[in-house]
Amino acid sequence: MKRPIAFLLALFGLTALGAKSAQAQTAPANRLRNLFAVQFQLAWQEPLPDPVKLIEIGPVLDAKKQSLVLLVGGKDRSDAKRKLLVTHWDGFRFATDASTDFLGNALDALLVGHFRTPPQSDTGKAPPATHQIVTTEGVYEWTGRALARLFEAPSDLKLAILLDKSPDQLMTGIGDKTVVYEVGEKDAHPASDKVPADGSGYVRYGVGTQDYPGSDTVTIAPGVRYVQSYWSPQRRWVIGLIAGQPANLPDLPNATTGDRLTVYVPKQESRDKTFWATGRDDWEEAWRSSPLPGRVLDVRVGDPKNEGKPGILVLLAENEDRDRRLYFFTAAPQGGIGNTK
Numbered sequence: 001m002k003r004p005i006a007f008l009l010a011l012f013g014l015t016a017l018g019a020k021s022a023q024a025q026t027a028p029a030n031r032l033r034n035l036f037a038v039q040f041q042l043a044w045q046e047p048l049p050d051p052v053k054l055i056e057i058g059p060v061l062d063a064k065k066q067s068l069v070l071l072v073g074g075k076d077r078s079d080a081k082r083k084l085l086v087t088h089w090d091g092f093r094f095a096t097d098a099s100t101d102f103l104g105n106a107l108d109a110l111l112v113g114h115f116r117t118p119p120q121s122d123t124g125k126a127p128p129a130t131h132q133i134v135t136t137e138g139v140y141e142w143t144g145r146a147l148a149r150l151f152e153a154p155s156d157l158k159l160a161i162l163l164d165k166s167p168d169q170l171m172t173g174i175g176d177k178t179v180v181y182e183v184g185e186k187d188a189h190p191a192s193d194k195v196p197a198d199g200s201g202y203v204r205y206g207v208g209t210q211d212y213p214g215s216d217t218v219t220i221a222p223g224v225r226y227v228q229s230y231w232s233p234q235r236r237w238v239i240g241l242i243a244g245q246p247a248n249l250p251d252l253p254n255a256t257t258g259d260r261l262t263v264y265v266p267k268q269e270s271r272d273k274t275f276w277a278t279g280r281d282d283w284e285e286a287w288r289s290s291p292l293p294g295r296v297l298d299v300r301v302g303d304p305k306n307e308g309k310p311g312i313l314v315l316l317a318e319n320e321d322r323d324r325r326l327y328f329f330t331a332a333p334q335g336g337i338g339n340t341k
Contacts, residue, residue, distance in 0.1 A: 036236050036265040037286050040329040043311060048324040054208050055315045057302025058112030060086050061097060061142050063130040068094050068304040071110045071135065077251050080104055084135065089305040100147045102137045109136045109157040111206040113168035115183035134170060139183060154181045154188050158207055164200035174214040202231035202275040208298030209241065211254055224262060230301035231275040238264040238283060239299055239312060247295050249321060258291035294318035
């Protein structure tokens with residue numbers, strides 16, 4: 001089932017905003033009255049020993065605990081070798097619980113979701129899997145002992161459509177080539193249901209800041225690139241990235257460093273709208289970070305250390321792309337540190 005990416009973006013307000021609208025969104029009086037207004041502060045940062053390309057957070061091994069999933073890239077851009085790591089915070093580092101190797105693509109994807117309910121075994125018991133991991137190469141599931149590759153993933157994967165009352169879906173392509181997939185028992189195939197126009201749920205972006213044909217059109221406002229979204233009864237965020245200075249990397253001519261995060265929330269008068277029902281005039285900018293000390297590779301929302309509340313996890317490449325580091329931002333009290341506007 002095909003759905004233009006522009007249609008999906010318009011559903012949740014990610015079409016480019018005009019200059020007049022963007023200025024209205026940041027009015028301080030509006031932010032003070034907004035129940036979803038939010039400020040962020042840096043909670044922690046952690047170095048990573050591997051050249052991680054993408055990150056994801058979700059209950060892969062245990063329904064009650066979040067895992068941090070890492071997609072490790074090759075030694076250089078021509079190296080297709082990938083390693084998938086499922087980790088947990090042990091008090092000192094993110095320790096590996098499971099791993100698997102596969103061959104990736106120039107444009108990799110990484111998504112975690114409840115894409116399927118595992119079938120019952122001959123004993124009448126379902127496997128212990130909670131959520132599945134989907135990469136560009138395959139759909140993976142925890143068996144209780146190891147990560148099992150179930151079958152191929154749809155090609156050109158970009159998004160997950162997270163739904164509360166039915167299995168999550170996957171979306172591939174861009175423009176008039178987009179297709180929504182559902183994950184079944186034996187394969188991933190085009191979905192029979194339409195993308196919801198109402199009800200609970202939201203979209204999760206799975207390719208980080210990688211460039212691809214059409215990625216320059218996925219914007220929230222002029223100069224603000226969409227990088228992630230999150231929607232719950234208490235927290236409703238659309239996260240963007242404002243490019244900093246050129247990183248001067250020969251293999252990545254469009255790469256920048258010193259990028260800034262920005263978070264948009266529903267306006268007070270739009271607080272009762274679902275994610276799908278919001279449009280370009282329903283959002284206002286609530287917070288903008290200071291320049292980050294590196295090149296942003298990926299942004300996800302979750303609770304990677306299982307500390308009790310979700311925040312914004314940022315994967316940075318530092319030291320001319322030689323090092324990787326995680327930065328985790330949590331919501332601060334109103335008027336707290338972190339807002340540099």
